[in-house]
Structures are given as structure tokens and as C-alpha cells.
Amino acid sequence: MAMSAREIGLRTVSGIVLAGAAGLVIWAGGVWFLGIMLVACALLSVEWAMMSAARAWRLMAGAIGLGLFAAVISAFVGQLSLALVMLVFCAAAAGLFARSRGQEALDASYGVLYLGWPSILLIWLRNGDTPADPHMGLYWTIFAFMTTWTADSLAYLVGSSVGGPKLWPRFSPNKTWSGFVGGLAGGAVAGALMGVFLDMGIGLWGALLGLAAAAATMAGDLWESALKRRYGVKDAGKLIPGHGGLLDRVDGLMFAAVVVACGRLVSLWLNGGGA
Template sequence: MSRELQLRIVSAIVMIAVVLAATWFGGLAFKILAAGIGLLIYYEWSTITRLAENSIRANAFGWFSMALISLNMLFGRAELTVPLFAGLVVTAAIPAVLRRVNWWQPGGLFYAGLSAISLSAIRGEDSLGFIAMLFVFIVVWSTDILAYFVGRAIGGPKLAPKISPGKTWSGAIGGTVAGVIGGLLIAMAHFQDVGLWVAIVAFALSVASQIGDLFESFIKRRFGVKDSSRLIPGHGGVMDRVDGLVFACFAAFFLAIGSSAGGVGTVVSMGAFLFGL
């Protein structure tokens, strides 16, 4: 076994242990994890897109905004999360509308901030949130793993050759089927009555996770980088590891808000939405 492979395996074990432990404990532990992921994503995004070189003020505002979002997540009020996030993103977008900065700056704030917020919202504060987070993990991991193996075994037409030449339609379909099955198994392990709704949500999250993977590939290809960073030994950067996960969380977050008459209040009841409770 090569040293590089050993490093990848050890890093993967450590990452999985940290993520699952934080998910199990929930509360402040998971909020710290979610905020940390958001901050690291913004760091990698700003580095890849060279935000500091284009506008020091805009980049400083981005870091200030991420700090506010993180502090509100950790110590603030849940009902303020969405209004605060929306206000900061709109403020960051004004200079882009006026063409004083490019759209990568507000885009980075939106991507990184929503990554942290949606992760935290899905986990929530109760045991149902724990199951919901496991549901998302299993859907995304099943999709990613089976898409790789099915794509290699069957091959066929490319999914998006200009963005990610290695991905195929067979892999995408195989990954989606695996994601739906994985999601259903997790749901059936915890609930007696699992309806079509759970399969529909799993399907949507699986597709979203693959779009997230393609989106990150597009960003890296656009700026000519191989990895988002070298923060994780043997694995590249945080964005490289959570690209599909955060898009799946985005999908769950927006579906929950869009389907609830309570609006932003759904950020504290994501598990109930995912399982139709």
C-alpha cells in the first residue's frame, strides 16, 4: 500500500469519525462543525476565485459576513438566520450589480453561508434531526460511491464532458438509484410507515448532490485548479469533499421552506419535513 493511499485512508477515517460524532451529539458540537465547514468553504472559494486580488474590501465584507452568520448560528436566534443571511448576500450583491466587483464575491458568500446554515438546519436540536442528517449522508454517499463504480463498469455517454469528462449517464442513473434505496433503508430502519414522499425526497437530494459535484468541477476548471485546497491530507480541500453534500442540503433546505406556511420557521423542523411528519 502506497504512502499516499495510507494517508487518504487515515484522513477519511478521521473525517468520518469527527462528522459522525458531531452529528450524534448535535447541539453546539454540530453547529461548530457546520460553521467550520462554511468558513473553510469561503476560504477555499475566495482563494480559487482570487477575491482578495480583485477587491480587498469586498473580500473583507465576505469574511465579516461569514463571521456574523457563524456567530448567529452558534449563539444567536434561529429565526434570525435566514433574514440575516439574505440581507448580507443582498448587500454583497449591490457592488456586483454596479459592476464594482465581479459576481464571484456574493456567489461565494451565498455558497459558503448557505452550506453552514442548511447543514445546521437539517441536524436541528432533536433526535429526528439526527435521523434526518443520517438520511442526507446516506443518500449522498450512496450516490457518490455507486455513481463511480457503475460508471466505470458500464461506461457509455458522458454526462457533462466539458465540465467533468469522467462522469457518465450510466453512473448518474446508478448513483441516483442507490441514493434512493439508501435513503429508503435509513427511513425504514426508524419509521414503520415510509411512503412515496421519502423516495421523492431521496431522489431530489441525490440529483442535487450530483449537480453539486458538477458545479464544483466547473469552478475548478474555470479557474484552472486541480483541488480546492490542500487542507485535507490526501483528499484536497473541503469543497472537494462536501460539494455533493452541500447541494443536497441546499435542496432539502429550500424544499422545506417552500412547502411550509411557516416560512423561515422550518429551519428548526427540517426532520419533520424530510419524513413527512
């Protein structure tokens, strides 16, 4: 269904405001980035619980949020291994909490892992400054966000303009193969440009990482579409005008963050831990 000019304008303005706010916090880093991540975790916990466990969403949002807070703070203080252990433990605890009350909310405990992995990896990326380059953490975080946003935007623009065969009509009837190809191309170009101009030590290999991040972005979008179809909702929330909920806006980023973090690990290995 085509959107009206008013809806497109609202979506555009909301996107610009959101991108500007995110850019400032990413640049600031430190406790500012931790703060926005904790706020995001709280909002995402509520959206996920309302979507997956409507009859017990308050209890499940609290359980999921506490688990995410514990994991994110552990990652922020440099305890990544502990953060990963906390995710598994808190997911299990949330599952037992839901089951003990006879709720259909057992699915909601999956949200600790679904929302937690990308959250702690984004913290790890942003805190990834090195003695050789105190801006490396900033560069890699920008890479993750920009490849995601470029892929998402190009997929939407190309898909809307070109149309054509549907990518996965069962779960996401509006997405097309043309948009998918456009998103891949956008992510690859963005990755190549940032890999060179941000001096991240990956050069034109950034194009391959950008391509992988773009593929992950669209996989995340499709995965959330399937989840929303399962739970019978159109949007995860109504927080962002023209976009739906926060989860609707960051679904691709959550998958792309994992891919970019893997790229960061490979870069560290290839450069002997110094890049």
C-alpha cells in the same frame, strides 16, 4: 485518468477519517455542531476566495466569513428568517466591498449565498428535535449526509468500473452517465433504508427524497466543476489528502441539504408540525 493504488488508498483513508469525525459531531449536536459548522465556514470562505478572487482573497475571505458567521449563528439561536436576511445583506455588502476596491472579486460575493444557504439549513435540520421525538433533528441530519455520501460513492465506483458515455465532458470530463445512474440508485436505496429504520415518519417515501437528494448531490458536483473550470483551477484547495479542498468534498452536500430541508418541511406539514 485512473488513480494509482496509493492515491486510492489515501482517498479512502481520508474519507473514513472525515466521515468518522463528522459522524461524532453530528451525533453530539448543539454547540459542537455549531462549532464544526463555523470552522467549515471559515475554511470554505478561504477556499472560495482563493479560487474566485485570487488577487484579493484575504480581504474577500474575511468579508465572506463574517457574513457566514452572522447567518449561521442566527440560525443556531432559532432565528431562521433573520439568518436568511443576513445572507442577502452580507452578500450585497461583500459585493460592494469588492467593487469599492476596484477588484475583479465581485464574483466572490456570490460565495456568501453559495456557502450560506446549505450552512444555515444544516443547522436548522440538526436543531429540528421535536417534543414527540428528541432525536428527529439527528435523524434528518444523518439522512442528508448518508444520502449524499452514498450517492457520491456509488457514482464514483460505478463510473470508474463501468465507464461509458460522458455526462458533461465540457466541464467534467471524468463523470459518466453510468456513474450518474449508480449515484441515483445509491441515494434512493439509502433514503428508503433510513426512512424506515430511523423512524422519521416518511417510510418508503424516503426513497423518493433520497433520489432527489442524490440528483442534487451530483448537480452540486457538476456545478462546482463548472466553477473550477471558469476560474482555471483543478481543486478548490489541498486541505484533504486525496480529495482536494473541503469545498471539493462538500459540493454535493451543499445542494442536497437544500433538498432534504424541503423534504423536512413537507414532512412537518403532512404531520401537523410534529415530526
